[in-house]
Amino acid sequence: MRWALGARTALKRVPLDMLTACFDRRSGMTHLLAAPAPELLAALAAGPADIALLLARMGIADADAEERAGLEAHLAALEAAGLVVRA
């Protein structure tokens, strides 16, 4: 199972304090990203990746099952928002 940034996604980001306000020019919708979403999107910018590769890009070694499940859940939420797709 690999993940990738949504095709032609052009995101305009304005960091606020705890949240990043994000405008998706492709869909015209505004999303508010909380950590770790900005970091996940940055990790996917280098190209499609599965969970193991994403964790490696994020510099997280020896993630346990709960951390991997959490990462999957975050990616699914980003998919529902139209920001990432399954590749």
Place this chain on the structure above:
Amino acid sequence: MRHVFSVRVGPAGFRVGSDWRAPVAALEALYAGYPKAGIADFTVRLEAARPWRRWIRPSVTIAGDYMLPDAVPLALRHGLLAAEMGMNLQMALGARRWLLLHAASLERDGRALILTGASGSGKSTLAALLGDRGWRLMGDEFALIDLANGVLHPFPRPVSLKNAAIALFDAARLGPLLAATPKGDIRHLRPNADAIARMAEPAAPALILFPRFGHAAAERPVAPSEVFVRLTQASTNYVALGEAGFDALTRLVTTLPARAIDYPDADSAVALVERLWAAA
């Protein structure tokens, strides 16, 4: 439409057509001294729901470019309220030249205060009071944020006062009593002469307040992320504006200080506002 009323409020022109004379007469009295519309940006129609409803238990359907499904018609004696609600609806859903916030705004020394919050938070009454205490009332219902440069445009419609708030103001400035409407007793307060005369003068916003009536006096800062979320909830056209709305709102929340204030009564509210304004 047999009867027509036309008015300009700030940068927006309205045309209200009506099947009856009475609401138009009430509008002419309430908006005495306001300029005429010129070009109508927004059109409201007050219509009889069925032909016989013009005369038999007359009831008013509010129509225009935008309409709400399942809206209940109002009695003719509340026709003025129907016209005001119609103008609010067309503005809320149709405005594309400004980012609209459900907020009151007031100007002093060329800078503007934004008071935003849910219905019932007391912002209209507070704005009306401040308008009589050294502030120019720019509006109580909608704050108009310029999409290009972020300034506030005045939109000084009559202030809709409910129930107990009515007694706080001089009857000479009030429209007719609309008793037992779906929103309770209502009277409209005319903005004072200065607010009407200067309705074409914008002002740069300087402070955002989230007022809450009916609590012990208190205040706290509000972080930009929270301001952003609350203002999207308080905006009727944010999503429709797309990127321009996003740019205007992010500019607003990253450049302006914001505070939430609680207050038990009008005098403590005014004191809190003055103190925070001096510090802004």
Place this chain on the structure above:
Amino acid sequence: MGHSDSSDGARRPLSADRRALLRLGAAGVSTVVTIRPALAQTAASVLTCEIPVPDPARAGDFIAADGSLVPTDTPGAFRPSARPFTGEEVKAALTGRSLPGVDHQRSRAYTNYIRRLQQGTSGFTCYASLQMPRA
């Protein structure tokens, strides 16, 4: 907190917090919230609004697995839906269930199409209004 790699720990002192953020995902804490049109707060019922697949203006196209529109009879692509879907049906599909009356693969293609909706396309306002829970 212990670090399995001390050099990483020196460069990323917040690694423990980052792992906690991942675990929060497993606990259902959301990392993204989408702004919903205010109109949906006044409309009679958001859940009965409709989204056609595809937009009637593109009724001659098929829908590829990734949701993009492709010419009719493109191999591997799906024919348009016979009827529009309601907001309620699409909302359920966005959380993983299938759209009613279609198999899983077709449902996935349709929901990918819906996620790509842009302003001006039929169904966009309905879709956008599903994104944020009622305040």
